[in-house]
Amino acid sequence: MKDRYDVLVIGAGPAGSIAAKTAADKGLTVLLIEKRQEIGDPVRCAEGVSKEHLKKHVEIDKKWICADLKGARIYAPDGTKIEMAEEIAGGEVGYVLERKIFDRALAEKASKAGAEVRVKTRAIGLIIEEDFVKGARLMQLGKEYDVHARIVIGADGIESKVGRWAGIDTSLNPIDIETCVQYLVAGVDINQEYCEFYIGNDLAPGGYIWIFPKGEGKANIGIGILGSKMGKFKPRPVDYLNSFLEKKFPHAKVVEMVFGGVPVSGSIEKTSTNGLILVGDAARQSDPITGGGILNAMDVGKIAGEAAFAAISAGDASNEKLEEVYEKRWRSTIGHAIDLSLIVKNCFINLNDADLNALAFSLKDVQFERMSLLDLLHALFKANKKLLWDLRVLFKDAAKEVVKSKM
Amino acid sequence: MLVSININRYKCGYCGACVGVCPKGSLELVETWVEVDENTCMTCGICDRICPVGAIEVTK
Ligand SMILES: Cc1cc2nc3c(=O)[nH]c(=O)nc-3n(C[C@H](O)[C@H](O)[C@H](O)COP(=O)(O)OP(=O)(O)OC[C@H]3O[C@@H](n4cnc5c(N)ncnc54)[C@H](O)[C@@H]3O)c2cc1C
Numbered sequence: 001m002k003d004r005y006d007v008l009v010i011g012a013g014p015a016g017s018i019a020a021k022t023a024a025d026k027g028l029t030v031l032l033i034e035k036r037q038e039i040g041d042p043v044r045c046a047e048g049v050s051k052e053h054l055k056k057h058v059e060i061d062k063k064w065i066c067a068d069l070k071g072a073r074i075y076a077p078d079g080t081k082i083e084m085a086e087e088i089a090g091g092e093v094g095y096v097l098e099r100k101i102f103d104r105a106l107a108e109k110a111s112k113a114g115a116e117v118r119v120k121t122r123a124i125g126l127i128i129e130e131d132f133v134k135g136a137r138l139m140q141l142g143k144e145y146d147v148h149a150r151i152v153i154g155a156d157g158i159e160s161k162v163g164r165w166a167g168i169d170t171s172l173n174p175i176d177i178e179t180c181v182q183y184l185v186a187g188v189d190i191n192q193e194y195c196e197f198y199i200g201n202d203l204a205p206g207g208y209i210w211i212f213p214k215g216e217g218k219a220n221i222g223i224g225i226l227g228s229k230m231g232k233f234k235p236r237p238v239d240y241l242n243s244f245l246e247k248k249f250p251h252a253k254v255v256e257m258v259f260g261g262v263p264v265s266g267s268i269e270k271t272s273t274n275g276l277i278l279v280g281d282a283a284r285q286s287d288p289i290t291g292g293g294i295l296n297a298m299d300v301g302k303i304a305g306e307a308a309f310a311a312i313s314a315g316d317a318s319n320e321k322l323e324e325v326y327e328k329r330w331r332s333t334i335g336h337a338i339d340l341s342l343i344v345k346n347c348f349i350n351l352n353d354a355d356l357n358a359l360a361f362s363l364k365d366v367q368f369e370r371m372s373l374l375d376l377l378h379a380l381f382k383a384n385k386k387l388l389w390d391l392r393v394l395f396k397d398a399a400k401e402v403v404k405s406k407m
Numbered sequence: 408m409l410v411s412i413n414i415n416r417y418k419c420g421y422c423g424a425c426v427g428v429c430p431k432g433s434l435e436l437v438e439t440w441v442e443v444d445e446n447t448c449m450t451c452g453i454c455d456r457i458c459p460v461g462a463i464e465v466t467k
Contacts, residue, residue, distance in 0.1 A: 120438075174453060174456060177428060
């Protein structure tokens with residue numbers, strides 16, 4: 001078996017597969033490993049993505065689309081509804097994916113581009129020589145061996161160890177993680193064109209409940225709770241979700257269970273070092289307010305693949321080179337959106353239900369043209385001069401960001 | 408020393424959230440179960456606190 005590659009990618013989620021594909025497209029030799037025996041399974045995701053954004057990466061294939069979304073509805077604790085729908089041709093703004101199929105399709109694209117894929121192959125440590133990451137020790141079907149690479153890309157998700165092995169502390173504090181449970185339910189009468197969000201401190205402390213349609217009377221109904229609002233003797237996400245379902249969908253049949261954690265820490269200080277790049281959830285690049293991470297993982301996966309090529313072409317995989325070709329590029333693009341979201345998250349987790357109700361009430365009749373956080377914030381500021389004055393300490397930084405990006 | 412972290416693998420959904428919060432990197436998600444390195448685990452209990460289903464019990 002070959003044991004030397006230009007690039008070794010650890011983890012075949014969206015981040016790893018896109019990084020591997022990008023690097024292979026550039027002509028590099030690439031090994032993509034995945035510890036699970038089946039890529040994409042079990043799922044740890046609600047599977048919602050923006051349509052336009054996804055199209056930047058792949059051609060849409062009906063095989064992995066479960067539902068087309070027209071818009072979103074957000075419900076405040078008192079039931080006040082905010083509706084965000086885009087009136088554009090065709091009317092669809094988002095998709096609910098079938099990630100089991102989607103993730104595998106992405107890995108296949110990497111393979112078609114020339115990358116070698118090995119499943120049931122787990123990285124168990126890094127090869128580090130003279131302070132440079134030079135490869136990793138792998139275990140496949142119980143057998144251990146080394147693979148050397150000029151650059152290692154750690155795309156190993158929420159449970160990432162790759163960064164830590166190289167001295168980058170990626171451990172999350174409780175306030176940096178949403179912990180989630182989701183059921184795929186069948187036999188429910190759910191509008192298949194809208195995703196829904198329920199917020200409130202009794203419903204989902206520091207997080208929200210979501211309903212994402214999955215076609216034919218099915219939906220992903222899940223909850224995320226902020227780790228810092230949890231405790232050994234408090235109800236768990238699974239308890240909150242069960243009571244929500246009992247109340248709203250007593251007849252729903254649970255046909256699949258999903259568990260998971262999403263990083264909501266915002267950008268971490270370092271995502272690369274000599275010979276190593278971290279990407280996707282492993283680099284904590286998911287959105288701190290929505291918890292969305294698929295498209296971020298793909299965006300940065302692409303940057304990581306290009307960065308690996310740039311560094312290898314220059315014969316320089318040092319920390320300094322990777323700062324220039326990787327860190328700078330992702331921080332100046334997607335990094336900004338993540339920073340704004342972190343500010344907003346830090347505001348919202350401190351609001352009580354009365355505040356949330358008041359904010360929602362102020363937006364109740366607003367017609368949104370785009371389904372974006374920025375537009376939502378802009379509308380909030382316009383409608384709530386007085387309220388926001390009271391909350392100015394919380395919202396000061398967010399306001400600055402909105403003003404900046406609207407100019 | 409008494410074993411003071413106990414992971415109920417019949418309850419665990421092997422999602423890896425606990426691995427992400429472990430300050431010591433003492434947990435490892437191996438496909439369908441979580442392994443604990445008892446030499447480095449300091450039984451801080453963060454994993455117990457954030458587990459979405461309550462599959463981890465840390466007693467001090
Ligand atoms: C309940 C829930 C709902 C979510 N809903 C949404 C949503 O609606 N929309 C959205 O955009 N995002 C959502 N997210 C976030 C999204 O799932 C992640 O951000 C996304 O999967 C990140 O992609 P990734 O490639 O970085 O990591 P992952 O998809 O987690 O892939 C990492 C891969 O690395 C593998 N791996 C780990 N360690 C090793 C190792 N040592 N050796 C080999 N392989 C290894 C893992 O098995 C895994 O396959 C949700 C997350 C959760 C938990």
